[in-house]
Amino acid sequence: MDNRTNLDDYLAGLGISDADDLAPLPTAPEVAAPAPAALEAAHEDPRAVLERFLRGLTARIDPTLSVTVQEGEDALEAEIGGENAARLAGRDGRTLGAIEVIAYTVLAKQAGRSDLRVRVDVGGFRKRQADTLSKLAERLAVQVAKSGEAHELQPMPAAERRVIHIALKENPDVVTESVGEGAARRLIIKPRSYGP
Incomplete structure (x- = not known):
């Protein structure tokens, strides 16, 4: 069995391999920048690409999972739902x-x-996490004000810091x-009248 072929087939099924389209690299004299119009024509709709990738991924993990992708103001937002989605x-x-x-x-x-940006939620995990962080932020704000x-929090990812900043x-x-x-x-929460 050829492991490369199996891996290529698997990746192609996930929508992340273009092994069939690979051509030998040109030598230095043949390299030329493609025209901007050619680049735009070669790219697909971002929403369709994300949805196809996530459907391929979830189909291999649990075929009962559903995928929806929507365009937000600054990101593509995907929701993976289903009975066992939260485990993902x-x-x-x-x-x-x-x-x-x-x-x-x-x-x-x-x-x-x-x-x-790409935001993916599974079974409402991100929403529950944001609610928990918002409640923590409110409790800490009361403590800091009193x-x-x-109060300095432990290091955390940007998305979690953003939730607290917004809250x-x-x-x-x-x-x-x-x-x-x-x-x-x-993140540090300070009293509004806090000095340097």
């Missing part, structure tokens, strides 16, 4: 995060849209600030 989130949403990264890569490659001392944006007693770099970036 994985521990602490890690599997879901990996699915988003792969989906973004597929979108950038096949639709030529590296500027679009004590007059800033406390209109709070008259506190302000939020993200500090740090990369995976160590964390």
